[in-house]
Amino acid sequence: MSSWALEVRNLRKVYENGREALKGINLTIPIGDFFGLLGPNGAGKSTLISILVSLTRKTEGKVRIFGVDIDEDFPLARKKIGIVPQEFNFNIFEKVLQIVANQAGYYGLSYRQAKERAEYVLQELQLYEKRHEQARVLSGGMKRRLMIARALVHDPAFLILDEPTAGVDLELRRQLWHYLEKLNAQGKTILLTTHYLEEAESLCRHIAIIRDGEVVACKDKKSLLAMLDTTTLVLELERPLKRQISLPGVSVNQIDAETIELTFPSRVPMSKIMKLLERKQISFCSVKNKTNRLEELFLMLTQKEESHG
Amino acid sequence: MDRGERTAYVTIVRKEVVRIFRIWSQTLLPSVITTSLYLLVFGKLIGSRLPLEQKVNYLQFISPGLILMAVITNSYGNTSASFFGAKFSRSIEELLVSPMSSHTLILGYLTGGVLRGVFVATLVSLVTYFIGGNLELRHPFWALVILLEVSLFFALLGFLNGLLAKDFDDINFIPTFFLTPLTYLGGIFYSMDMLPPWWQLLSHFNPVYYMISSFRYALIEAGEDTIMLTFIFLPLLLTLLYFASYYLVQKSSALRH
Numbered sequence: 059m060s061s062w063a064l065e066v067r068n069l070r071k072v073y074e075n076g077r078e079a080l081k082g083i084n085l086t087i088p089i090g091d092f093f094g095l096l097g098p099n100g101a102g103k104s105t106l107i108s109i110l111v112s113l114t115r116k117t118e119g120k121v122r123i124f125g126v127d128i129d130e131d132f133p134l135a136r137k138k139i140g141i142v143p144q145e146f147n148f149n150i151f152e153k154v155l156q157i158v159a160n161q162a163g164y165y166g167l168s169y170r171q172a173k174e175r176a177e178y179v180l181q182e183l184q185l186y187e188k189r190h191e192q193a194r195v196l197s198g199g200m201k202r203r204l205m206i207a208r209a210l211v212h213d214p215a216f217l218i219l220d221e222p223t224a225g226v227d228l229e230l231r232r233q234l235w236h237y238l239e240k241l242n243a244q245g246k247t248i249l250l251t252t253h254y255l256e257e258a259e260s261l262c263r264h265i266a267i268i269r270d271g272e273v274v275a276c277k278d279k280k281s282l283l284a285m286l287d288t289t290t291l292v293l294e295l296e297r298p299l300k301r302q303i304s305l306p307g308v309s310v311n312q313i314d315a316e317t318i319e320l321t322f323p324s325r326v327p328m329s330k331i332m333k334l335l336e337r338k339q340i341s342f343c344s345v346k347n348k349t350n351r352l353e354e355l356f357l358m359l360t361q362k363e364e365s366h367g
Numbered sequence: 368m369d370r371g372e373r374t375a376y377v378t379i380v381r382k383e384v385v386r387i388f389r390i391w392s393q394t395l396l397p398s399v400i401t402t403s404l405y406l407l408v409f410g411k412l413i414g415s416r417l418p419l420e421q422k423v424n425y426l427q428f429i430s431p432g433l434i435l436m437a438v439i440t441n442s443y444g445n446t447s448a449s450f451f452g453a454k455f456s457r458s459i460e461e462l463l464v465s466p467m468s469s470h471t472l473i474l475g476y477l478t479g480g481v482l483r484g485v486f487v488a489t490l491v492s493l494v495t496y497f498i499g500g501n502l503e504l505r506h507p508f509w510a511l512v513i514l515l516e517v518s519l520f521f522a523l524l525g526f527l528n529g530l531l532a533k534d535f536d537d538i539n540f541i542p543t544f545f546l547t548p549l550t551y552l553g554g555i556f557y558s559m560d561m562l563p564p565w566w567q568l569l570s571h572f573n574p575v576y577y578m579i580s581s582f583r584y585a586l587i588e589a590g591e592d593t594i595m596l597t598f599i600f601l602p603l604l605l606t607l608l609y610f611a612s613y614y615l616v617q618k619s620s621a622l623r624h
């Protein structure tokens with residue numbers, strides 16, 4: 059038994075129109091991991107995912123899912139995956155329960171089992187009340203949850219979600235995060251793509267960033283964040299500053315009379331900064347991290363080196 | 368077929384039947400209406416004035432062709448529209464990501480098409496019975512075999528059409544420009560010996576002609592007995608079309624880029 063939920067080796071995809079969407083990707087996801095796949099629009103995230111679930115044919119390379127080579131036994135590999143695609147892909151005229159139960163049937167669950175499982179996952183995703191409605195009357199967020207329910211109906215070991223929280227309101231997004239964390243805690247491996255970096259930062263253990271069909275970084279979250287070597291703090295001061303201040307080793311940016319930004323190397327301990335501030339008799343009522351740090355890193359890694367271009 | 372495949376197959380068939388009944392006014396009703404109109408206008412009003420050398424009356428003569436025409440339109444229309452619809456809404460991906468084989472997928476849709484053919488044939492037969500009065504069934508087994516074969520044949524053509532279609536126009540093109548003409552010229556309304564020789568000759572290149580002839584023979588023993596032809600050629604064609612469909616589902620970029 060392999061210890062990898064997913065192993066991707068030198069995966070290439072050239073579409074019929076000649077577009078090379080994946081340029082030889084290598085990626086491994088350990089069993090039980092919560093893995094984030096980030097990248098700008100058109101980076102190749104959805105292409106990668108649709109190869110894993112057989113919606114797209116690969117041009118070259120190897121893919122193993124729980125040790126099963128998709129070239130050797132794709133049906134077996136597919137059984138292990140539940141997929142929540144980026145775009146809605148159900149028949150809006152079918153009823154909610156029907157959609158989910160049919161999906162279970164396609165995976166080979168008998169009619170009775172399929173119905174029971176479908177009702178269970180609909181309850182989990184708070185769609186049970188809507189089970190007899192046609193899918194077209196659901197709101198956008200409900201449709202997302204419907205696709206998640208459908209993906210879980212055959213109890214897959216590996217859940218793949220392509221931007222599951224796009225267009226989902228804040229509260230629901232938090233709920234979904236909790237739910238995904240619960241599934242992960244139960245042992246399901248999760249692969250998630252997202253454009254919300256805070257989402258990846260708070261959920262994922264490992265993160266890969268792809269750009270133009272290539273993996274530009276693939277690390278556990280901590281070491282990825284360590285690549286970022288400066289920290290920026292925003293301070294709300296108790297009293298307005300009367301004059302420009304300077305702190306050794308820290309660049310100070312005055313936003314307004316009562317707000318300053320401090321940028322310093324990440325390896326400098328926070329206590330040292332506090333001491334510096336104390337010495338200058340600057341007291342503050344709040345402090346926060348300026349940007350989403352992952353966001354900054356993301357921009358750094360995904361922006362093309364235009365100046366060198 | 369292992370159990371998983373069988374369940375998947377049954378699930379597709381159930382989904383197709385639910386669809387047929389959900390939109391029954393588009394799937395079941397139209398043929399009932401058109402057949403009633405044909406029977407009333409051609410059968411009762413005009414037909415009563417036609418001199419027919421056959422030992423049957425005109426209403427009886429056109430009924431088998433009308434039933435078969437309904438089967439052709441509906442079996443074709445079911446697979447083409449339902450399969451293209453699934454491609455268009457991308458709900459076909461529900462099947463593609465599952466472990467089911469391409470055979471299961473194709474057979475599921477074909478069964479849907481055949482069932483619609485059978486449902487409509489039943490309804491239309493009832494209509495001909497109520498309007499025409501007497502519907503004979505001389506060779507029920509042959510009639511059933513022909514009906515199923517024809518239904519399967521057009522379900523397959525419809526499936527191929529839905530598979531290769533890029534937009535909704537593509538699934539209307541073939542029925543309008545090929546199916547309808549071939550069916551009308553297939554001898555529903557006339558017997559071959561009423562036609563000039565060149566037209567008779569041309570008719571022999573029309574596959575629908577053989578289907579209608581055989582079916583009519585099985586029902587009322589009138590016209591040419593082309594049953595042997597149907598039993599050799601149709602099974603061959605069915606096999607050929609099936610493997611073409613299988614090949615396209617497996618290899619072409621119609622379903623998977």
Ligand SMILES: Nc1ncnc2c1ncn2[C@@H]1O[C@H](COP(=O)(O)OP(=O)(O)OP(=O)(O)O)[C@@H](O)[C@H]1O
Pocket residue numbers: 073074075077078079097098099100101102103104105106144624
């Ligand atoms: N069917 C297709 N035919 C040709 N090119 C395609 C096809 N699908 C995607 N592409 C191209 O492949 C590249 C990668 O697309 P993909 O959808 O995988 O990106 P993505 O990372 O998922 O982007 P997004 O964040 O916008 O969803 C893009 O340049 C896209 O235009």
Ligand SMILES: [Mg+2]
Pocket residue numbers: 103104105144220
């Ligand atoms: Mg995408």
